[in-house]
Amino acid sequence: MDLGLQGKKAILIGAARGIGMATAEVLAREGCDLAITARSEDGVKDAVAALGRYGTRVIGKPVNVKKADDYKTWLEWAVAELGGCDILIPITSAGGGMGSEKYWANAFEVDVMGPVRAVEAVLPTMTEQQSGSIVLIATTSAGEAMGGPQAYNAMKASLVTWGKQLALFHGKDGIRVNVVSPGPVEFEGGNWDMIKGTMEKFYNAQLRQQPTGRLGTPEEIARAIAFLSSPAASWCNGSHLVVDGGFTNRTHF
Amino acid sequence: MDVKRKVDIIRVNPQDWPDGTPAQKEEEPDLGHEMIPAARYTSEEFMKLEWEHIWSKVWLLGGRSDDLRSPGDYICTDIGKESVLIVRQPDGSVRAFPNVCLHRGNKLRPSGCGTTEKFRCMYHHWVYGLDGRLEHIPDLDSFPQGGPPTGGLPNYPCAEWGSFVWFSLNPDVEPLADYLAPLQQHLEPYHMERMAWTRDITVEWDCNWKASVDAFSEAYHVQGIHPQLKWYLDDVNVQIDCYERHNRYLIPFATVSPRVALPSAIPPAIHDIMVKAGMDPAEYEGRVSDIRRDVQLFKRKHGLERGKDYSELNDDQLTDDYHYTIFPNVSMNVHADDVMMFRQRPHPTDPNKMFYDIWMFELVPNGSEWPERPKHKQFRHGEKSIGSVLDQDAFNLPTVQSGMHNSAFKGLWIGDQELRIRHFHKVISDYVYPDGKKPGDV
Numbered sequence: 001m002d003l004g005l006q007g008k009k010a011i012l013i014g015a016a017r018g019i020g021m022a023t024a025e026v027l028a029r030e031g032c033d034l035a036i037t038a039r040s041e042d043g044v045k046d047a048v049a050a051l052g053r054y055g056t057r058v059i060g061k062p063v064n065v066k067k068a069d070d071y072k073t074w075l076e077w078a079v080a081e082l083g084g085c086d087i088l089i090p091i092t093s094a095g096g097g098m099g100s101e102k103y104w105a106n107a108f109e110v111d112v113m114g115p116v117r118a119v120e121a122v123l124p125t126m127t128e129q130q131s132g133s134i135v136l137i138a139t140t141s142a143g144e145a146m147g148g149p150q151a152y153n154a155m156k157a158s159l160v161t162w163g164k165q166l167a168l169f170h171g172k173d174g175i176r177v178n179v180v181s182p183g184p185v186e187f188e189g190g191n192w193d194m195i196k197g198t199m200e201k202f203y204n205a206q207l208r209q210q211p212t213g214r215l216g217t218p219e220e221i222a223r224a225i226a227f228l229s230s231p232a233a234s235w236c237n238g239s240h241l242v243v244d245g246g247f248t249n250r251t252h253f
Numbered sequence: 254m255d256v257k258r259k260v261d262i263i264r265v266n267p268q269d270w271p272d273g274t275p276a277q278k279e280e281e282p283d284l285g286h287e288m289i290p291a292a293r294y295t296s297e298e299f300m301k302l303e304w305e306h307i308w309s310k311v312w313l314l315g316g317r318s319d320d321l322r323s324p325g326d327y328i329c330t331d332i333g334k335e336s337v338l339i340v341r342q343p344d345g346s347v348r349a350f351p352n353v354c355l356h357r358g359n360k361l362r363p364s365g366c367g368t369t370e371k372f373r374c375m376y377h378h379w380v381y382g383l384d385g386r387l388e389h390i391p392d393l394d395s396f397p398q399g400g401p402p403t404g405g406l407p408n409y410p411c412a413e414w415g416s417f418v419w420f421s422l423n424p425d426v427e428p429l430a431d432y433l434a435p436l437q438q439h440l441e442p443y444h445m446e447r448m449a450w451t452r453d454i455t456v457e458w459d460c461n462w463k464a465s466v467d468a469f470s471e472a473y474h475v476q477g478i479h480p481q482l483k484w485y486l487d488d489v490n491v492q493i494d495c496y497e498r499h500n501r502y503l504i505p506f507a508t509v510s511p512r513v514a515l516p517s518a519i520p521p522a523i524h525d526i527m528v529k530a531g532m533d534p535a536e537y538e539g540r541v542s543d544i545r546r547d548v549q550l551f552k553r554k555h556g557l558e559r560g561k562d563y564s565e566l567n568d569d570q571l572t573d574d575y576h577y578t579i580f581p582n583v584s585m586n587v588h589a590d591d592v593m594m595f596r597q598r599p600h601p602t603d604p605n606k607m608f609y610d611i612w613m614f615e616l617v618p619n620g621s622e623w624p625e626r627p628k629h630k631q632f633r634h635g636e637k638s639i640g641s642v643l644d645q646d647a648f649n650l651p652t653v654q655s656g657m658h659n660s661a662f663k664g665l666w667i668g669d670q671e672l673r674i675r676h677f678h679k680v681i682s683d684y685v686y687p688d689g690k691k692p693g694d695v
Contacts, residue, residue, distance in 0.1 A: 106535060
């Protein structure tokens with residue numbers, strides 16, 4: 001199956017490691033030009049260098065999503081430099097945390113306003129070209145208990161609702177919006193790698209809940225994201241795809 | 254070294270802190286690469302040599318000065334078969350003498366600490382003063398030979414330093430200050446006298462006392478025994494310094510080990526360090542690798558307003574573990590806000606057993622009330638948890654001890670990261686073999 005990604009222009013936010021980096025890699029391999037960002041300057045530099053091996057155009061600069069003006073400037077730069085935008089995938093997250101009200105502000109700024117500002121930035125271009133694909137990244141923690149009551153879970157949940165509204169509203173302009181909710185994903189330097197090292201019992205409890213006895217890999221999430229972002233998924237709009245190896249208990253009717 | 258990343262730990266420039274704890278790296282002694290004989294841990298003969306040349310000769314940690322606030326306050330402490338009373342005198346000094354009645358051998362006090370006006374033996378009411386002198390023998394006229402000619406209990410050398418009280422069974426022991434040197438300059442800036450007891454536990458462990466000292470003398474075992482600490486401290490960039498008979502290492506805390514990938518989220522244990530310092534981790538905008546430095550700066554800036562005077566400590570001391578071994582048996586994790594220390598005492602007769610005293614103290618902020626002292630608890634290994642990290646050490650040591658009896662195990666194969674263990678055994682040899690080690694000596 002040809003995904004039809006050759007020559008597409010994709011913007012990825014939070015793409016220097018983990019699921020973001022793996023998604024960038026799939027898209028580059030499929031022939032997309034990429035504009036990527038993350039907070040760490042070294043991280044972006046290394047990612048741009050690594051992604052260059054697929055021969056497409058890869059550009060990147062670091063930005064802190066919480067700094068709205070810098071972030072908007074980056075988004076304008078990315079659209080202008082790429083000469084448009086066919087695919088938008090905002091992945092960046094402030095992560096979890098309990099015990100401080102500030103976690104709500106962080107999750108709102110990064111997990112919610114990160115995607116909101118990115119979508120606002122690419123909608124004019126996508127509307128003008130009457131095509132575009134946006135994939136938002138939520139989490140299985142939005143739908144089921146994980147790690148206690150946290151801003152992260154609640155804020156990520158809002159993306160599922162908002163994604164559907166976007167799909168309904170912009171569908172007429174050929175813009176598709178879908179949501180992917182990954183289950184626990186493990187990679188070196190990721191949260192679950194640290195949890196495995198620091199909270200072994202909790203980690204093992206999660207493994208027992210996984211039908212296959214392991215956590216997901218960034219690549220397994222990336223392939224699902226890449227599919228939904230691609231023209232091959234032309235009839236997927238407003239969908240919410242749970243990619244968790246069967247981790248969640250709920251039946252997704 | 255098996256690492257995933259190269260980490261450059263920034264340490265203070267020793268010259269910037271001339272009056273405080275010396276931070277400079279000492280030249281490493283050349284102690285060779287010989288195997289350390291397993292018999293040192295298993296043989297009763299070597300245990301006897303240790304008693305004769307170490308335990309009965311050197312200064313030993315007896316207790317805390319703040320348990321001896323007023324005249325008549327006393328501490329019982331045991332070393333080997335000897336039980337010792339350490340007592341605050343009316344003139345403010347401290348004295349130590351055997352905890353035994355010269356009449357029929359009963360202990361004057363069973364254990365623990367307390368306060369008294371006299372030491373009256375429970376058995377026949379022989380009475381000793383706070384200085385150990387015999388003051389009254391009931392029915393003295395029924396002893397035709399009179400009372401013991403010594404007139405009471407002999408005093409042992411006893412002195413205070415660093416909020417602790419020390420004693421020696423050796424009447425000819427050198428002055429305490431000479432014995433402890435140069436650690437006074439190292440430890441006094443922490444002002445341990447401003448710290449209060451938070452934990453006082455003795456656990457009976459099935460291992461030789463040196464196996465315990467060894468376990469707290471190297472960070473090489475973090476990857477095997479404490480994997481979770483790799484997201485808490487740097488077990489690779491460890492500075493080791495050996496002094497005449499004591500030694501130390503400096504371990505950066507609030508940082509992630511080069512043995513694992515750097516996470517983007519703040520590790521739970523480092524999160525707790527930030528909260529304890531008064532920071533809100535949710536507000537933190539820096540990278541995980543910047544946290545150690547930022548905690549130092551935060552504590553430097555906000556210490557006084559939190560009632561904590563860190564003025565004599567260098568920046569590294571505000572986060573890191575300055576870990577000292579005071580020969581022979583005191584291991585101290587010294588931190589700006591707390592001290593977690595272990596006194597490792599040999600069993601009276603069995604080289605395969607020991608007493609592991611856990612003493613913990615916390616800085617009492619200025620203006621706060623001095624907290625109530627926790628009661629001493631004693632139990633056998635495995636009966637109760639002593640905390641997840643110490644449990645990990647504790648569960649490992651009995652298998653180390655039994656393994657050392659294996660005929661295939663001749664001795665300890667020590668690497669550079671374990672230099673303190675080699676130094677420890679060098680000091681033991683200096684004491685045990687004062688005329689030099691001869692062929693056949695272990």
